[in-house]
Amino acid sequence: MAEPPVSIHNPNDDDSSNQRASPQQQKQMEQAYAQMKRKMSMQEIGRKIKHKIMVLSGKGGVGKSTVSTGLALSLAQQGNSVGILDIDITGPNVPKMMGLDGRRLHVEEGRIHPAQGHLGVKVISMAFLLEDEDTPVVWRGPIKLGAIQQFIGDVEWGELDYLIIDFPPGTSDEPLTVAQSLPDIDGMVIVTTPQDVALLDSRKSITFSESLKVPVLGVVENMSGYTISGKTAASSEVTIAGPGGKSHKVSSDADGNFSVTLDIFKEGGGKDTAEEFGVPFLGALPFDPGFVRGGDDGVHRIVSEPEGESAKAFSKVVESIIDQIGESSSEGLEII
């Protein structure tokens, strides 16, 4: 068998300077070493976090961050250890929703440590890097994606049952970078509202998931219906004028209490999209002004009303997601 060529460095050899790495080679070796370390760290993180779930939507403002934080809190309510990674560089608002407004990044021995929000949920957000929350970070292309990779590789999450990853709107580079960096992503949750344009965009997200090779766990319809309650004569019928001139007849109970959920946009859009694409419908979340207040005062709806209708709706969605995770296994992307 032919011996492999061996290069022996002889310190007495006058020619030895030819064997030394040039500064450029040295830099390349350092970069390769750093990349290898990061890759190993990502694999280690991948092992320590049992389940990783991406939250996406085609359209902005449909409630991804509300859903991400709600899912995280609902899972934590059920006794799981949970983290949220807020990937939105230009408009990160997860810290605000988790009562962590104004936090700065905490680094110890070269590792980034997450902040702990409501119910002990660990949070890492690009907002922790901002000097001033009103000034958005304008990072483009490779710099932004490099920062995301670093954020994934250098965070000390510890052991987690679930990591929820909140994205900016659209089918851009961020989900691809995360899917390439983090091994074994369980799948993605697509958030939509019942409006046509949001539905159309969520269809784009489903098609996009195929190119990411991350399975779609299902569609969540957010801002779906508004529940009103009231009191009238016992066991009587009330007629309520709903949106679009539609009237609703409701019966009150023996104490005179009644409640009805009105579809403020359109009925069942999320369910229709899910059916059309053959992906599961994970459930509907009501329109609840408490989410907006919670976003402003830093106390999430699930924390301010843990037994409320919205918390119940979230726990049903969590149940459906857990069912889906049990059934699907991610093919994932090869880590490069």
Ligand SMILES: Nc1ncnc2c1ncn2[C@@H]1O[C@H](COP(=O)(O)OP(=O)(O)OP(=O)(O)O)[C@@H](O)[C@H]1O
């Ligand atoms: N179910 C709901 N009921 C009432 N308000 C809601 C609901 N879901 C979200 N909101 C409100 O809608 C606004 C947008 O929500 P959110 O920030 O979660 O959307 P997003 O999809 O993450 O937005 P972006 O695309 O900018 O990241 C917020 O003010 C939030 O409080």
Ligand SMILES: [Mg+2]
């Ligand atoms: Mg958001």
